[in-house]
Amino acid sequence: MLACAALAAGMAPAAMARMATVPVPVPATAPAPISEALPARLVCHDDVFVPYVMLNQGHIEGLNVDILREAATRLGIAIEFRVMPWRRLENELAQPQGSVDCAFAMSRTSPREQYLEFGKVPLQPTEYALFVRQPEGKAATIAKLDDLAGKVIGVRAGFRLPDAIAIGAAQGRWTLAEVPTDTANFQKLALRRIDAVLADSSVGLYTLKQLKLADIRRLAPPLARFDTYIVFRKNAASPALAAAFDRELKRMRQDGTFARISATYLGVPTLE
Incomplete structure (x- = not known):
């Protein structure tokens, strides 16, 4: 299966905001909520891959970009997108001290699973x-x-x-x-x-x-036919980050957001 950036930020869903107003005692030994482990900002890379990732007068847009921007907004994460040629991106991800911590859309392979955190919910089939x-x-x-x-x-x-x-x-x-x-x-x-x-x-x-x-x-x-995912460099925080995106991507499929964004680019929903 090519740099510019686009920044999108948002607040968590209203339902979560309402829940936050009700104090709930938390035992000292309880793990921190997933939201507390999430970064405030995330930089994610992919190659130009029309219509999933496109450059339009220096602005990065596309089907996968819009989907991930919406998921990040729901999580309260300011996400920035950057373009990198695919082979260089794969090399950076495989380096222990590489410059890339987030990428999409990657297929799951055994070698990649050694150094990348994959979620369970695909970004795209x-x-x-x-x-x-x-x-x-x-x-x-x-x-x-x-x-x-x-x-x-x-x-x-x-x-x-x-x-x-x-x-x-x-x-x-x-x-x-x-x-x-x-x-x-x-x-x-x-x-x-x-x-x-x-x-x-x-x-x-x-x-x-x-x-x-x-x-x-x-x-x-x-x-x-195979699934592709958003991936994160493995570290102490990556399991919580992958789980959080899993949760929102699943909700977006259930509430029709996936179908709406897909129709904007393709005229029909993406494969399921």
């Missing part, structure tokens, strides 16, 4: 699919992955490859062509410089809509 040229009214020349034998598949640099794609490339069944952006990938596909594009389904559909490209379709079923 993700589908990876192939997009190919198919002029209207004409029979498909590429209908499945095996039809790409001897051809070139465009992938975004740093993209997590589905096993079927990675194994086939290692065996020489097809060639992978890396580019820095999804936009460049789909433009190359339209110009017939590559034979297919591997992309996040929502990203692909959004990009095709923005570029007004016709005669390109998504193959079904998707090659892979």
